[in-house]
Amino acid sequence: MFVFSEAAESRIEKILAKYPFKKSAMLPLLTLAQEQEGYVTPEAMIEIGKRLGASPAYVESVCTFYTMYFTKPVGKYVIKFCINISCHLNGCDNLMDYTTNKLGIQVGETTADKKFTILxxxxxxxxxxxxxMQVNNKYYVALTPEKVDQVLAALK
Ligand code: FES
Known part of the structure; x- marks a missing residue:
């Protein structure tokens, strides 16, 4: 069973008041659940579904569509490397390899100290x-291995 915190409950009340259709509040509620637990648990999906009149499968389908939501535990810092064309042509693969080697994990994994996840x-x-690359909500651009070193050193 998932229980929203008291603080989350008061935010939910305000969020629901904004939308004529309950399901429209799906993303804000997923965000609150993730803020509370670090990821969106199956129990949170059930609870959100109950509140919004949606099946758990529907909630899961929304949750898994957006890469900003996690459905399993992640590290304190989630490092996302863009792999699309501009970043690909400018060496994102090498930078991602550099970072995975430096942290001793593969893409999709979390360090043993639960500090970093690479995606x-x-x-x-x-x-x-x-x-x-994006670390939680912060962007780092024109990346080089030296910049990656600086970012990781500041977060350790
Ligand atoms: S290709 Fe658009 S940010 Fe990387």
């Missing part, structure tokens, strides 16, 4: 400054 991402919409 591939489609276009992050900063193509003119490729290669690009």
């Amino acid at each position: 591939r991402e489609e276009c992050l919409a900063a193509c003119s400054e490729a290669p690009v």
Whole structure:
């Protein structure tokens, strides 16, 4: 069973008041659930479905469509490397390999200390400054191995 925190409950009340159709509040509720647990648990999907009049399968289909939602635990810092054309042409594969080697994990994995997860991402919409990575909600552009080192050192 998933229970939203008291703080989340008061936000949910305000969110639901904004939408004429309950299901329209799906993304904000998924975001709240992820903020609370670090990822969207199956129990949270059931709870959100109950509140919005949607089946758990429907909630899951929305949740898994968006790469910003996680359906399993991730590290404190989620590093997403853009792998689309501009970043690809500007060396994202080498930078991703550099970072996975440095952290000792593969893409899709989390370090043993639960600090870093590395993921591939489609276009992050900063193509003119490729290669690009996103760490949680922050962008790092015109990446080099030295910049990756600086970012990781600042987060450790
Ligand atoms: S291709 Fe990487 S940000 Fe668009």
